[in-house]
Amino acid sequence: MHSVIFDLDGTLADTSVDLIAAANACFVGMGVGPQLDPMADASTAFKGGRAMLTLGMQRLGRADDLDEIERQYPLLLAHYGENIDANTVFYEGALDAVHRLRARGVSVGICTNKPEGLAETLMSRMGARDLFDALIGADTLPVRKPDPAPLAETIRLVGGVPERSVLIGDTITDRKCAENLGIPCVLVTFGPDGDGVRNLAPEGLLDHYSRLEAVLAEVMEGFAAEAGA
Incomplete structure (x- = not known):
């Protein structure tokens, strides 16, 4: 080898806790509060930022709001980058x-x-x-x-x-x-x-x-x- x-x-x-925190920061910014759980949704965190945003939007009954997901994605990356090693x-x-x-x-x-x-x-x-x-x-x-x-x-x-x-x-x-x-x-x-x-x-x-x-x-x-x- x-x-x-x-x-x-x-x-x-x-990295799941910090990833979930970044996604939840987006939902808080939208005024709807955290939508993801650091433990229960850990597997989704490892599927990427858009997957986390999509799951949260589904829970809000807005699964088809792809434009909002794309608007939030760079905000998620920015928040994550600033807090990337917190947990x-x-x-x-x-x-x-x-x-x-x-x-x-x-x-x-x-x-x-x-x-x-x-x-x-x-x-x-x-x-x-x-x-x-x-x-x-x-x-x-x-x-x-x-x-x-x-x-x-x-x-x-x-x-x-x-x-x-x-x-x-x-x-x-x-x-x-x-x-x-x-x-x-x-x-x-x-x-x-x-x-x-x-x-x-x-x-x-x-x-x-x-x-x-x-x-x-x-x-x-x-x-x-x-x-x-």
């Missing part, structure tokens, strides 16, 4: 695992559907940007995940090759992205969807970062065997 590429939100870090935390053991990979000569990168500028700001503020050899965001290229191009570019930038790379993620978007590039995918089970990601049939499942190396070894061995069959 030459490179391991990580998704960011819901995979490396739990965000890395998942337990995540950075230790990245350090271990680097010590073994494995290249690591981030491929996220968070806008690149926000991703760079978050990782820098949390003191972890220098641990990753590359970061590709939603707007770095003309396309985003599950299109395989951002993942392929991340692998290229870290000096890897798809044949010896793995994507670590938490959603169907990551699963499809890895599949589209033809590389194995490991999905974490400690995100808001929990063990439900098992239904996406990834090559591997990760319940804690202390097991990352063991899971990667199993996945690469199995993927190589399947490819040679």
Whole structure:
């Protein structure tokens, strides 16, 4: 294995509370009060700003008000950018695992559907940007995940090759992205969807970062065997 590429939100870090807060700030500004719950709506937070705004508008009976969603979206990004690390935390053991990979000569990168500028700001503020050899965001290229191009570019930038790379993620978007590039995918089970990601049939499942190396070894061995069959 030459490179391991990580998704960011819901995979490396739990950003849901700050994301939900940004969406609720928009609804407060509209004069309707908070519409999203930081716990119950965490999975929606990881689907992006427009998904959160859409859910809130549905609860207001305004699901078809696409113009308002588009008006609020830049306000959401602005609020989020100003408070991006207020409550965000890395998942337990995540950075230790990245350090271990680097010590073994494995290249690591981030491929996220968070806008690149926000991703760079978050990782820098949390003191972890220098641990990753590359970061590709939603707007770095003309396309985003599950299109395989951002993942392929991340692998290229870290000096890897798809044949010896793995994507670590938490959603169907990551699963499809890895599949589209033809590389194995490991999905974490400690995100808001929990063990439900098992239904996406990834090559591997990760319940804690202390097991990352063991899971990667199993996945690469199995993927190589399947490819040679």
